[in-house]
Amino acid sequence: MIRLVGILVGLGFTFVVLLSFVMGAYNAATEPAEETAEHAFHLDPKHVEFEHDGLFPAWDVAQLQRGYQVYKEVCSACHSLNQVAFRNLEELGYSEEQVKAEAASWTVPGINPDTxxxxxxxxxxxxxxxxxYANNVAAAAANNNAIPPDLSLLTKARHHGPAYVYSLLTGYQEPSAELAERFPDSLPGTGLHHNPYFANLNLAMAPPLTADGQVTYADGTDATIDQMAKDVAAFLTWTAEPALIDRIKLGWMVMGFLLFATILAWLAKKQVWADMKPKRKD
Structure with a gap:
């Protein structure tokens, strides 16, 4: 009798669980999801074109150098670039002596050999x-309890990375009246800044590019906010994947070899089977 009761209780429990699962799946499939501010007001990255886009890309070295200048004079105050060494700047067209001088202009942590x-x-x-910053605690204390991310691989860590960086830097704005009316809890609080290109619409980073001419380019290019944003986005694309152009070129070489090998194999097949005739059926 006790065994029978246990079996019935187990079956009942199983039935309740199965029923809950079926009802939950049905409700999830038929009821519309509750709209959130992030879903309603988050914007996809703007369309922006770079020399390193497309089927036959190339690095715009002048743009990469300008982007490095924007990083050095603006972004480096808060963001690290710890996957890139100073010697890598030679890939941007700087000479060995220029790289040494550039490295010496930065201060890095060291150990006093005497003490x-x-x-x-x-x-x-x-x-x-x-x-x-010395550590994450210091970084958080200086940035409204938000730790600025390292920028080395940022464009690979974000969907449409270069366009995302460009859109974020040029996308700061006041919250719309519609957002304030429909989702008042999503308005930026103290120390936050509204940006519809950021995932949750508000971020602790203040607009880093605030005015045209914030950076004086060495090549004389007009340093508008739009231009600076494009240049630093291109530079961060290079830091994330410096071998991007070489990889694409190698891919085209491989595709060319495979096409040549396919044609050669087809011609060899035609040559080998040229004298072979199908047997006739009487």
Whole structure:
């Protein structure tokens, strides 16, 4: 009797679980999802074109150098670039002497050889770009409790990375009246800034590009906010994947070889089977 009751209880429990699952699946499939501010007001990245886009891309070296200048003079105050070494700047057209001078213009963490204590020193070409903060605690304390991300691989970590960076830098604006009316809880709080290209619409980073001419380009290019945003987005594309152009070129070479090999194999097949005639059926 006890065994029978246990079986019935188990069957009842199984039935309730199965019924709950079926009802939940039915409700999820038939009831519309509750609209959120992020879903209603988040914007896809703007359309922007770069030299490294398309089937036959190339690096715009002048643009990459301008982008590095924007990073150095604007972004490096908060964001690290710890996957890139100063010596990598030679790939942007800088000479060895220029790279040494550029590295020496940065201050990197070091060790005092006499005392063994932490100190700082001018950078060397073999050093990585330093973080502006000693640790994450210091970074959070200086940025409204938000830790600025490292920018080395940012464009690979975001969908449509270069366009996302460009859109974010040029997308700061006041919240719309419709957002304030429909989702008042989504308005930026203290220390936050509204940007519809950011995932949750508000971020702790203040607009880094605030005025035209914020950077004086060495090549004389007019440094508008739009231009600076494009240049630094291109530069961060290079930091994330410096071998991008070589990889695409290699891909085309492989495709060409495969096409040639296919044609050669087809011609060989025709040659080998040229004298073979199908047997006639009497």
């Amino acid at each position: 063994g204590e932490a100190s700082s020193r001018p950078g060397l070409p073999t050093d990585d770009f330093p973080s502006p």
